[in-house]
Amino acid sequence: MTIAAPHRFTGGRRIDISQLIVWTIGGILLAIVLLGSILTLRAGHYTAAQWRDFVVFGIAQGAIYALIALGYTMVYGVLRMINFAHGEVFMSGAMTTFFLADYLNRSGFLKAHPWISLVAMLLFSGLVSMTVAVLVERIAYRPLRGAPRLVPLITAVGASFFLQYTFRGLFGSGVRAYPAIPVLQGKLWVFQKTQIAVFVGVLITLALLVLFLQRTRAGLAIRAVAEDREAAALMGVDVDRAIVTTFAVGGFMAGIAGVLYALVFVQVQFFMGFLPGIKAFTAAVLGGIGNLPGAAVGGLVLGVIESIGPSLFFDGYGIRAAHQLKDVIAFTILVLILIFRPTGLLGERLGGEERV
Amino acid sequence: MIVHAARRAIFIGLVAGIAGWHLSLVGLIPAFAQRRLVGDALTFSYALLVALLALAAYATGRRYPGAVQRIPWGILSALLSSLMLFLLALLVTHLNLRQILLNATPELARVLTFGGGASGAGLVRLLLIGLLAGLFAGGLSALPRPWGRVIVSAALMTLLLGLLRDVLGPLLPQVVTSFLYGTAGLSLAGALVTFLLAAVLFTLRWSLRAKAVTARATAAVPATLRQPVTQALLLLILASVPLWAGLFLSNVADFVGFYILMGLGLNLVLGFAGLLDLGYVAFFAVGAYTMAVLTSPEVGQRFTLDFWIALPIAIVTTVLAGLLVGLPVLRMRGDYLAIATLGFGEIVRLLVLSDWLKPYLGGAQGVTRIGRPSIASWRIDSPQEFYLLVLLSCLFAWFLSVRLRDSRLGRSWFAIREDEHVAQAMGINRVTAKLSAFAIGASFGGLSGALFASLVGSVVPASFSLLVSINVVAVLVLGGMGSLPGVVVGALALVGLPELLREFQEYRLLVYGIVLIAMMLFRPAGLLPERIHRRELEEAVEEAREIAPAEIATGRG
């Protein structure tokens, strides 16, 4: 005992020093942000309405992140793996549905029956994304289940490239513009109608998802597999099927997100999934990965910080083109959350087991 | 039994057909049709289509012991794939799909049917070629042991030589070039000679290995001398590259060198210590920008340092950067570490891009007029001259890696890789071990970046995207994590080869994705696996299959 004690002591102290440095850096960052915010607010460039607008824009963007993040979080919760290709699943739905939307628009159906068209687009996109997600799982992930974690991460990166460039090859590299849906044009209070549509979409999807997980047999199976795959198998749960269901549901949501994205941002392109994919992952981590409401909250918070952050934090220092640093803020948040609160804002759920 | 075999043949035939559809519709097949490999007839796309059909036949046939079963089932598969291709040709010709699918052109139909068009003639041609491919693949696998392999290797060699016409042509003596190559690709005679030569060579190699002649031949040399002699020979060849390789190949070699350096650096972190760093590009960027800022008159203090002074400063800066990244992520593992480091990588890129730091780092304009090294009066300027510097750095990094691997520190990295908790319980100081992995690993990346900046002469933020990090990880994965020769092989394959085939860059990332997935599925330990790692990984994958028997693996799907 006496021999072991000093050793443990020094070991402990060294970790403390490194932790101390980390905490100091964190503290400095916090101080910079706080000081910047105070300076900005005192300078008073922005009106209250403008601050409100920042929040509104952030929520609209964040809602998209949230929808994509739900898929990340589900897959992570069940499989403990980052489905790096999820951004591409999102893209595949949006890209493919463009042709449907374009067809509906040309034939005049879109104008005549906007709601039916919208539902058709959402379903179509969901189905395409679902198919892609399931195929990716089948080919790139399932044969490697149980292999070291790095392995599926690498196939996921591979799948991501494969999908991006397949879509580029099939449909070209050009930017395509979705037709406008007449009923969703214009503003309602401070929001664009499309933004409201996205927001409502997120709420409905989240609610359906929670219901699905809590109330259905398949949902129960997924939750069981998320906690203990082997024990679930011993209960008679078909683990493969539960995992496929997870990918299918996550993919479907990504497809929905794709169309909603196109409603707000109009333009789609083969490259469009990459950055939202990473941001959505950040959102999922922010909310506590594996936690469904967390993903939604994380998405919104990230959106708002990205929108408001550059002005709030940096304007006071008079930094040039502060908006350019918005992704720096996003990634810094990601890193800080991982360092200081790896379970995210709401803590992780869905899954069990210790990780990190 | 028959039913099962038929189902299998049909399944594989369909899969190959779908693969053919994919390759056609993404534009690979039409693009490759421009490239003639042998004579005027054999284009790259024809070779690819035939290979696809033959592969289908081979995959179907390999299950069965004898030619009697192999050949017919193989032919069935190949014919089915041919039919699928013909169907695509028909669709493309008769439906106007171009509004949606860019590559659904009449041209595609022509290529797919080997020039026959979507008509009876095309169908006959396709089926005939399917039949031949099936026969060929079945017959090949039915040949006694070495011959099938020799023929395939020689054929691949010939095609490769044809493909690399523009690279190799200028390097070879005029006489050889004009004999081997026609107006485009190999001439028929050239192809024949190449094929025969390659076949002889491969046969020789095979029989040498079989009879262990190599062992006896080398045994003649005293054991103490053997290694230095082979090493010296290897080094001589390596060092002489700029003398024979020419401008372009030397440039490619330099870039391969940069990736070898980065690969060796990441190998310390990922291969040895098992820490997945997806933001390795950060160190490359720090090295490059330090070099740029210190030696270019354009930014910062507007004073310039000599390359040789800037280089060590760049390395020290990256070591510091390594520590800065390493410290906060000490407690992280696995996915979380990967994502956090990815975040760091992006942050660095975004900062160098920003207008905010433009006065110091050049912003979007980047930095140009970066200094080049000179020794006495000799200015190292061209890729050829740079190559020697790169080679020297790579060798240095290699030796350092070897020393580290066999050192106490190396062992503690391995221990952490295997099980962090156990390692800590054994008295390994996790903090020191991890930080040193990050710091030393970073320094290789910084060295690479500094050389890169100096060679290219200018840096812009776009050069430091996430893709670089992923590239380096892929280099390790392909070669085999933890394996030093693997890094070299990986860099040659993933950086060198695509450079040689630059005109197909459009498809580079597509192929890249396929390679990453295929490697993980079929050879997870890499091409040149490190010994310990291989066993471990294969067991894990094996176990994974046992627990959740994958239909793909057992072929029941």
Added chain:
Amino acid sequence: MRRPIRSFTVLLLLLAFVLAACQRAQPTPTPAPAAQPSPTPAAAASPTPAAQPTPQAQVTKPTDPIGVLEIKPGEPIVLAWMLTVSGGTAQLGEDSKRGIEIAIEDLGGELLGHKIELVGEDSGCNPEGGQAAATRLAANPRIVAIVGSSCSSEARVGAPIIDQAGLVMVSPSNTAPDLTDPAKHVDAYLRVAHNDKVQGRVAAEFVVNKLGLKRVATIHDGSLYAEQLANVFAENVQKLGGTVVAQEAVSPEDTDMRPVLTRIATQQPELIYYPIFNPAGSYITLQAKEISGLENVKLMSADGLLEPQTVQNAGQAAVGLYLSGPDLTVLGPKYQEFVQKYQQKYGTKPVAGFHAHAYDATMMIVEAIKKVAVQAPDGTLYIPRKALREALYQTKNFSGLTGNLTCDQYGDCADPKIAVYEVFSTDTAGWPDSAIRKIYP
């Protein structure tokens, strides 16, 4: 542990040896076997594939200080492209590549009795891509000339390499001013794209003098092109007595521009100038008017957005948008015909803005080849490289799709007429006339 050290010493010795060899053998480093275009060794030795020179050939073979390319009967004339065809900027290069392909098709795939072969390298829109592509092309002695590069960053690094190899390049889309700056210009470099100095100045004159607006804001997207152009514009506005109230930046992947626009709104600009690309450019167009404080702001962009997609993507919001760019009024029916060919061949409308420039670059090169090539009686074609360059520099009033091209001594060949257009309709069926009209000068 002694082993590595010993081999290291061996290596060092070897390296020293090689270094010495290098230094002696190659004062100007060029690939030994591909050395014919090297500037120093006298031209006497240069007409290289002189393995079996025919008597007639010797009679007509021209000499040239940087080499003569010999194309035997049956051999193709090799043209090369050096464009970005991968990654996020892929469509820019792809679009130009198609312009070249159509040009070759228009020539019937033949020139002076030889087939035209097109080879190419991806240059990835970054310096190392430009470097790799340029060295690759430089090492290929069969190449006559290069159409490229796509991005200015590639050309900065690539042009000196191309120059050293004795080749010549004509860029369809580089607009960065420094490339033809007398201090930095290299001999092998020409471009048919306009210099942004001109565009930025014209845009500023239009804004200040014609519209009478004084308070402007600029946005760039972190690309070399956008940043330079935004800066040139800002400088010129200030010179003309205006104020630049905000200089912001976005990233090309951004989709929600409202926050940055709100930032700009606090400075109450009268006009926002954002010389960037799609999709980011269309996002700004779409979202600007939604911002309170920017309801009446004028929007202006540059040639990066001068494409039908801008109008398609932004829809009604694009109406009233000003776009500077090459004077399309001179394009007329020839251009329309070209676009139709494009659409027929590739099944899509042009995906970026420099297809016509690429076409012109190709045709300009072809004209120059026709001027300088010497045909031997046996059909062998000789193309003296220096003469080819000079012929290109002497291009005068070359009537291309993008205007009448005349090259100056620093390689600027573009018709320097920059016009400002206004989008007046969302109908892109008859682009450009159906959607935009020239309003300045």
Added chain:
Amino acid sequence: MSLLELQRVHVHYGLIQALKGISLTVERGEIVTLLGANGAGKTSTLRAISGLVRPSAGRILLEGTDLTHRKPHEIVELGVGHVPEGRRIFPRLSVEDNLRLGAFTVHDRTEIARRQEYVFTLFPRLAERRKQPGGTLSGGEQQMLAIGRALMMQPRILLLDEPSMGLAPVLVESIFEVIQRLNRDGTTILLVEQNARMALEIAHRGYVLETGEIVLAGSAAELARDPRVQAAYLGAA
């Protein structure tokens, strides 16, 4: 035909061989116990039966149906219940959800409710905590939940792996009572147990495993009398 029959079953984990040709039978209505030291292969035997590991050789038959290459969930549907070592309840799911998972193969809602009532009468403590997450239960309650969960599927044969592990002696008693009661109600049981004395008390027959092989077999009474068993597992001098 025996209810369960193992024929020369081999199991490998990578290079390590865990089972070297195990053959055993379990008849309808029996309690059969597997005895053996740690690492003897008891758990591996159960895992092989329920499909969690795939035997490298040999066959496993359930009333003549070959289980050898089936997936775990199919084996469950054929009527093999398995309470794994360490209980493996789902800690974040409620007690009810845990039980519902036990009856996952049953589709009839009223039947599920009936079985749940049965489990609750067997373990009244669980009824009190039905909404609570499984992870918040005490060790004994978790074991009850684990067994209750296995009962929900009403298996033809129940594989129990170390049900007494980590429990207080009083609880062990009651667990064993439940096991016996189940058996009386008609469930066949294959029991792996460290506590050989208690196992042999309730079992009809037993097998003794050493390093992946069966070294002894016989009725529980015979085994209890066997001096080797006494020395190694019953702690008798």
